[in-house]
Amino acid sequence: MSVRRRIYARPLLATATSIAVLTGVAASAAPATAAPAAVLDDTYYQDALGKTGAALKSSLHTIVSDQSTLTYAQVWDALKATDEDPANSSNVILLYTGRSQSKNENGGSTGDWNREHVWAKSHGNFGTATGPGTDIHHLRPTDVQVNSIRGNKDFDEGGSAVSGAPGNYTDGDSFEPRDAVKGDVARMILYMAVRYEGDDAFADLEPNDKVSNGSAPNIGRLSVLKRWSQEDPPDSFEKKRNDVIFERFQHNRNPFIDHPEWVEAIW
Numbered sequence: 001m002s003v004r005r006r007i008y009a010r011p012l013l014a015t016a017t018s019i020a021v022l023t024g025v026a027a028s029a030a031p032a033t034a035a036p037a038a039v040l041d042d043t044y045y046q047d048a049l050g051k052t053g054a055a056l057k058s059s060l061h062t063i064v065s066d067q068s069t070l071t072y073a074q075v076w077d078a079l080k081a082t083d084e085d086p087a088n089s090s091n092v093i094l095l096y097t098g099r100s101q102s103k104n105e106n107g108g109s110t111g112d113w114n115r116e117h118v119w120a121k122s123h124g125n126f127g128t129a130t131g132p133g134t135d136i137h138h139l140r141p142t143d144v145q146v147n148s149i150r151g152n153k154d155f156d157e158g159g160s161a162v163s164g165a166p167g168n169y170t171d172g173d174s175f176e177p178r179d180a181v182k183g184d185v186a187r188m189i190l191y192m193a194v195r196y197e198g199d200d201a202f203a204d205l206e207p208n209d210k211v212s213n214g215s216a217p218n219i220g221r222l223s224v225l226k227r228w229s230q231e232d233p234p235d236s237f238e239k240k241r242n243d244v245i246f247e248r249f250q251h252n253r254n255p256f257i258d259h260p261e262w263v264e265a266i267w
């Protein structure tokens with residue numbers, strides 16, 4: 001991929017081109033290059049800087065709500081880009097197992113990978129209509145069977161080892177992902193809470209400190225997610241994923257990958 005593709009309409013805010021101009025990097029250079037944090041602060045996050053608590057959350061909601069959207073069918077190809085194995089461009093990395101698997105082995109059969117809603121879509125009943133159910137900031141390739149085991153459980157620590165997914169644990173009411181993606185899971189959940197505030201056709205999604213939330217528009221446990229975010233800070237894979245979503249697909253960012261300290265600033 002030597003040329004950045006423009007697949008979907010682009011909003012006006014902090015385009016890759018404007019960042020390229022600010023940084024002196026040619027817009028036709030390598031795809032999905034990370035914009036320096038200082039540049040994002042001066043452009044994309046300008047209105048959020050210096051805020052905390054509800055004011056910060058409100059500002060971030062406005063910023064990240066300026067986005068392009070995908071259909072559920074388009075999510076397949078998007079995940080092949082966002083979750084590409086850095087060591088093998090034919091493969092994606094699966095979230096819970098960490099397995100590198102052919103992009104083409106997607107579907108619903110045993111051993112395939114499919115589209116996991118990290119914010120379980122029954123929590124708020126948003127389904128797979130364009131909206132939260134197709135927001136690739138929280139959609140990840142997962143093993144079909146592991147996805148089924150996670151189901152719509154809340155996140156918490158404890159339980160028995162998950163078959164075929166080393167480092168993951170589950171019991172009757174919660175799921176614990178492997179250490180390497182604990183922070184990723186936390187930041188995806190908290191992005192959803194900021195992005196979806198009930199001012200569109202969908203429920204106001206919010207974390208709480210419970211498990212067994214069922215179909216309520218909540219996911220727990222917040223205290224555990226906050227700890228996971230600190231224990232597993234953003235790595236290069238997670239940051240690149242955020243850049244690819246911003247530059248090629250939705251044109252919005254997960255603020256908690258760029259500014260992990262904003263987790264504590266809001267919650």
Ligand SMILES: [Ca+2]
Nearest residue numbers: 156171173174
């Ligand atoms: Ca539990």
Ligand SMILES: [Ca+2]
Nearest residue numbers: 180181184232
């Ligand atoms: Ca991680």
Ligand SMILES: [Ca+2]
Nearest residue numbers: 193196197205
């Ligand atoms: Ca919310």
